[in-house]
Amino acid sequence: MLKTRVSFVIGALLASGICLAEDAKPAAAPAAPPANANIAVVNGVAYPLDLFRMFFLERLQDTQGQNNQTDPAFQQQVFNEFMTMVVAAQEAQKRKLQDLPEVAQAIEVQRLKVMSNAALGAMAQELKVTDDELKKAYEEVKKTAARTEFKARHILVKDEATAKKLIKDLEKGADFGELAKKNSEVSTAKTDGGALDWFDANLMPKPFAEAVAKMKPGSYSKEPVQTQFGWHVINLQETRTAEPPSFEDAKPQLTAVVQRQKLAVDVNKLRDAAKIELNEDVVKVAPKTDAAAPAAAAPAKKDEAKK
Numbered sequence: 001m002l003k004t005r006v007s008f009v010i011g012a013l014l015a016s017g018i019c020l021a022e023d024a025k026p027a028a029a030p031a032a033p034p035a036n037a038n039i040a041v042v043n044g045v046a047y048p049l050d051l052f053r054m055f056f057l058e059r060l061q062d063t064q065g066q067n068n069q070t071d072p073a074f075q076q077q078v079f080n081e082f083m084t085m086v087v088a089a090q091e092a093q094k095r096k097l098q099d100l101p102e103v104a105q106a107i108e109v110q111r112l113k114v115m116s117n118a119a120l121g122a123m124a125q126e127l128k129v130t131d132d133e134l135k136k137a138y139e140e141v142k143k144t145a146a147r148t149e150f151k152a153r154h155i156l157v158k159d160e161a162t163a164k165k166l167i168k169d170l171e172k173g174a175d176f177g178e179l180a181k182k183n184s185e186v187s188t189a190k191t192d193g194g195a196l197d198w199f200d201a202n203l204m205p206k207p208f209a210e211a212v213a214k215m216k217p218g219s220y221s222k223e224p225v226q227t228q229f230g231w232h233v234i235n236l237q238e239t240r241t242a243e244p245p246s247f248e249d250a251k252p253q254l255t256a257v258v259q260r261q262k263l264a265v266d267v268n269k270l271r272d273a274a275k276i277e278l279n280e281d282v283v284k285v286a287p288k289t290d291a292a293a294p295a296a297a298a299p300a301k302k303d304e305a306k307k
Helices: 049-062 072-094 101-126 131-145 160-171 176-183 206-214 247-273
Strands: 007-009 019-021 038-042 045-048 148-157 225-227 230-241
Touching: 038 049, 038 072, 045 049, 049 072, 101 247, 131 247, 148 160, 148 176, 148 206, 160 176, 160 230, 206 225, 206 230
Parallel strands: none
Antiparallel strands: 007 019, 038 045, 148 230, 225 230
């Protein structure tokens, strides 16, 4: 039994196997393990390498790219976590904790999640997406992607009075870029004259966006514009209509979108076809109402009913 802490290399975890070593030196790239290879036998119970692979990949995803699968320290950490999980699960089995209702229910929830995801994955693989469906989706993308972008310069100052003075200087013929270099609170203005990259107004503070939307190219704001950053004097230079991505560039994303839409339809069909018997003592189902039907008449009063 291996009792010392192990350090190892998972150089080709998905393609082959792993290599364990009792020293800290990285091992050579491991040869492909035999089919159905185990990573370890713990208290007489064998644990497949594929099981560890899945656990390792889940942990890798949990880190959101902060770790690399070939990082020995991360490999060691995940292996130790796996071993801890194994021995703790074995202890739970000894104590027959799986018979506790809350534990059994938690296990069943996880089983349902895994089976559901497997079914959805298999159904998605079977879906065929046609070029006509992709082109239709692309037309919708083009409609929503059509927007105006702006190119502008601005001078940011701390108070309204200073902004108003700068506007008066512009009215007298002062150069906008020079005023920005001398007065703007933005450090880069000293070199770029307050220039901004092309931007979508929706991504700017609302007062700033509303101001540029009303301006014409070549003009500057006649009143200071206040945002959470301070007071702005804005010079709108150009506008353009943003071009959507080409059909070919958008095709992978469009395919995924159409697949999700078709999968949702198929899942709804499964639900509609399922025979579901609800326990109405637990689940109260609101009666269906016909919106087109007139409102139900109020019960007749006793004296009216006699007429």
